[in-house]
Amino acid sequence: MGDLYAWLISFLLLVAVFALVLYQIVCLADLEYDYINPYDSASRINAVILPEFAIQATLCLLHLITWHWGMFLLCLPYLYYNVKLYTQKQHLVDVTEIFNQLPKEKKIRFFKLGYIAVFLALSIFWMVWSIVED
Structure with a gap:
């Protein structure tokens, strides 16, 4: 039963x-279509970047603690990318350069969204598998 709770927590995270990430994409799309000014868009995106990094690191740690090695190893590249961005001080969106970086930033967010969608599918699969197994 503990395995089921671990998968449920993983799913919620x-x-x-x-x-x-979807919120960040919406903010970038609003900026692209000129519904919001660059300062507000950058401040909204920057406000959710560190919580995203923290939740993803918690998720990776959860997989490590619960001995789900496959998911942990699949989680590592995303964690490495986030740590690399944070240590190089490139994790925040710059207000003055946001229009120049808009296509690149949207591409990065869409890639993250796809990566997380794969994780969601795997998490649902393993959650159902643990229910059937018990």
Whole structure:
């Protein structure tokens, strides 16, 4: 039963990360279509970047603690990318360069969204598998 709870927590954390990345994409789309000014868009995106990183690191740690090695190893590249961005001080969106970086930033967010969607599918599969197994 503990395995089921671990997968349920994993699923909820993945949904939270998915929602945060989707929010960032919406902010970038609003900026692209000129519904919001660059300062507001950058401040909204920057406000959710660190929680996204923290939730994703927690998710990776959860997989490590619960001995789900496959998911942990699949989680590592995303964690490495986030740590690399944070240590190089490139994780925040710059207000003055946001229009120049808009296509690149949207591409990065869409790639993250796809990566998380795969994790969501795997998490649902393993959650159902643990229910059937018990």
